[in-house]
Amino acid sequence: MLKNIKILVVEPDRSKAKDIIDALIGGGWSDVVVLASSSALDRNLRQHNPDIILIDLANPDRDTLEHISLVSQAKSRPVAMFVDHTDEGMTQAAIEAGLSAYVVNGLQMDRIKPVLETAIARFRLLSKMQAELDAAKLALSDRKTIDRAKGLIMRARGVCEEDAYKLMRKSAMDQGRKVIDVAHSLVTAADLLQ
Amino acid sequence: MIKIPIECGYLPLVDSAPLIIAKELQFAAEEGLNLSLVRQPSWSALRDMLAMGRLDFAHVLSPMPIAMSLGLGSMPAKIDTLMVLSANGTVIGVSSALDRAMRDEGWSNSFNNPVETAAALFSACEAPLRVGVPFPFSMQRMLLEYWLRSDPNFSPDKIDIITVPPPQMAQVVRDGHLDIFCVGEPWGTVAVQQSDATLILPSKSIWQFAPEKVLAARHDWVEDNPETCHAMIRAIYKAAKWLGQSENSPLAAEILARSHHLALPDHAIDPALTGLITTKVGEPPKQTPRFMTFHAGAANFPWRSQGRWIARQLVQLAPKGQSDFDSIAETCFRSDLFRAALSPMGVDLPGASEKVEGALQHPTAVASTKGEMILGPDAFFDGACFDIKS
Numbered sequence: 020m021l022k023n024i025k026i027l028v029v030e031p032d033r034s035k036a037k038d039i040i041d042a043l044i045g046g047g048w049s050d051v052v053v054l055a056s057s058s059a060l061d062r063n064l065r066q067h068n069p070d071i072i073l074i075d076l077a078n079p080d081r082d083t084l085e086h087i088s089l090v091s092q093a094k095s096r097p098v099a100m101f102v103d104h105t106d107e108g109m110t111q112a113a114i115e116a117g118l119s120a121y122v123v124n125g126l127q128m129d130r131i132k133p134v135l136e137t138a139i140a141r142f143r144l145l146s147k148m149q150a151e152l153d154a155a156k157l158a159l160s161d162r163k164t165i166d167r168a169k170g171l172i173m174r175a176r177g178v179c180e181e182d183a184y185k186l187m188r189k190s191a192m193d194q195g196r197k198v199i200d201v202a203h204s205l206v207t208a209a210d211l212l213q
Numbered sequence: 214m215i216k217i218p219i220e221c222g223y224l225p226l227v228d229s230a231p232l233i234i235a236k237e238l239q240f241a242a243e244e245g246l247n248l249s250l251v252r253q254p255s256w257s258a259l260r261d262m263l264a265m266g267r268l269d270f271a272h273v274l275s276p277m278p279i280a281m282s283l284g285l286g287s288m289p290a291k292i293d294t295l296m297v298l299s300a301n302g303t304v305i306g307v308s309s310a311l312d313r314a315m316r317d318e319g320w321s322n323s324f325n326n327p328v329e330t331a332a333a334l335f336s337a338c339e340a341p342l343r344v345g346v347p348f349p350f351s352m353q354r355m356l357l358e359y360w361l362r363s364d365p366n367f368s369p370d371k372i373d374i375i376t377v378p379p380p381q382m383a384q385v386v387r388d389g390h391l392d393i394f395c396v397g398e399p400w401g402t403v404a405v406q407q408s409d410a411t412l413i414l415p416s417k418s419i420w421q422f423a424p425e426k427v428l429a430a431r432h433d434w435v436e437d438n439p440e441t442c443h444a445m446i447r448a449i450y451k452a453a454k455w456l457g458q459s460e461n462s463p464l465a466a467e468i469l470a471r472s473h474h475l476a477l478p479d480h481a482i483d484p485a486l487t488g489l490i491t492t493k494v495g496e497p498p499k500q501t502p503r504f505m506t507f508h509a510g511a512a513n514f515p516w517r518s519q520g521r522w523i524a525r526q527l528v529q530l531a532p533k534g535q536s537d538f539d540s541i542a543e544t545c546f547r548s549d550l551f552r553a554a555l556s557p558m559g560v561d562l563p564g565a566s567e568k569v570e571g572a573l574q575h576p577t578a579v580a581s582t583k584g585e586m587i588l589g590p591d592a593f594f595d596g597a598c599f600d601i602k603s
Contacts, residue, residue, distance in 0.1 A: 076258050076261070077254045077255075077258060078254065078255070079254050079255045079378035079380065079381060080255075080378070081254075081255045081257040081258060082255045082256050082257050082347065082348055082376050082377075082378045083375075083376045083377065083378070084257075085256075085257045085286065085287060085348070085349060085376065086348075086349045086374075086375070086376030087376075088287060089285075089286065089349050089530065110265065111265060114261055114262065114265050114267060119257070119258075119261070121287075159476060162476070163476060163478075166477075166478040167478060169478070170478045170479070170480045173480065174480075179406055179494045179495075180406035180407055181406065181407055
């Protein structure tokens with residue numbers, strides 16, 4: 020089978036992206052481009068003109084791809100592979116693995132399938148990594164604490180959100196602490212004073 | 214009693230409140246539902262999960278079920294709208310640069326004047342306006358286009374529509390890639406706080422009763438599970454009624470901020486619920502009545518005429534030759550199911566299932582199943598009326 024398909028992978032996480040490239044190259048596809056930041060997705064699409072775009076289902080930039088696929092002219096027109104539902108099992112597998120694919124340039128299904136199978140296998144493996152999930156949960160709870168602390172500063176000093184964050188960051192730098200630690204102290208103190 | 218497990222997808226926006234309240238205040242449990250809320254990162258992801266049966270229900274943009282049923286976009290599927298979750302509650306904002314340019318033209322921000330604001334926009338901006346919307350099939354895009362098209366200086370080459378997911382809108386404005394945007398709260402407020410944006414209009418100043426988010430489910434699944442759908446409609450209806458009472462707003466903000474569903478601080482949630490909108494950093498908030506409506510004026514009723522209005526806005530995106538737009542759109546909006554779910558509860562419902570959209574300038578009494586009820590206002594800013602019979 021000819022494997023001269025140009026694949027664009029949109030993935031901000033560098034190690035994940037590397038795993039996916041390795042899997043694809045291992046499967047025989049060498050023409051793989053990775054886009055870490057999806058800003059200017061439109062321009063990058065025109066520049067690289069890929070045959071297929073692989074993107075994490077959870078990537079918010081999917082909505083932007085969706086828009087581009089609606090307005091682009093017939094030639095470089097990305098189309099979600101899910102359009103024709105030719106292979107519902109494949110679609111289901113992709114969704115379970117957390118993968119979306121947009122097909123450009125009217126590629127045939129039989130040529131897309133092995134690419135997707137490789138990518139799906141890789142995405143499944145990645146999604147099982149518990150460590151990452153834990154890190155994400157921690158980041159989320161950190162963000163909540165920082166938001167609460169920002170809110171406290173905003174109310175107490177009548178400043179905007181950005182200034183509140185700057186104050187916190189300056190305090191952290193002055194004390195040689197992390198911003199999240201300063202936020203924690205603030206939130207704990209505020210709870211005590213209520 | 215064993216509760217029926219159901220999963221409902223949503224995006225973290227203030228207008229997902231009816232779902233969160235239905236869960237947290239046990240309205241869903243009272244109806245025998247074990248409701249799980251599943252947060253999604255984008256409208257595309259939410260749509261795919263719903264269409265593929267990974268979710269039973271979803272909180273979606275009001276044009277999405279119609280677009281999917283019409284086969285527009287990447288995931289065609291027969292999707293029903295069971296009820297409206299909220300009317301309005303989105304804001305239009307501009308970058309600080311455009312705000313300055315508009316003020317130089319003598320414009321001042323009353324946050325309530327679409328005509329003068331559109332005129333100032335086009336005279337202040339020489340290059341095409343870069344317009345940010347959250348999704349191609351969104352009420353935000355429809356209202357923005359409806360409004361901008363009405364200006365005498367409008368031409369299609371003067372706007373360039375770009376899709377940006379709501380949580381990224383503020384960042385893209387700050388990076389200088391957008392001149393104007395329309396987004397659901399809290400992301401407009403976030404753009405003011407973080408990106409020095411100015412909010413210039415609430416969506417209700419363009420259409421006073423625009424259906425914003427709806428509860429969607431797969432048509433085939435709805436046909437197979439009518440009782441579960443009725444229970445869900447009743448649970449959300451009760452939650453929306455609770456949210457519609459202004460004395461509950463502070464508690465609602467607290468519940469929304471404390472629950473893990475939104476991961477947003479309460480100062481971001483407050484403005485949409487209270488209608489006190491800060492349009493620019495350093496300026497006092499502007500009182501905006503009916504900014505976001507969860508219940509009043511039969512807000513939850515899925516009017517077939519709303520479905521048709523949306524379908525008419527989608528015509529331009531349709532492939533040539535498709536002609537059954539109106540009937541598909543109309544059958545998407547399941548006012549029949551809504552009636553079947555709520556009549557046994559003794560809820561007063563509108564006498565008709567369609568209305569002339571835009572006809573009510575003021576709250577008006579109309580015929581209902583139990584006598585009379587108050588509807589409206591639902592006027593468009595340009596005074597237009599949309600009658601599906603015409």
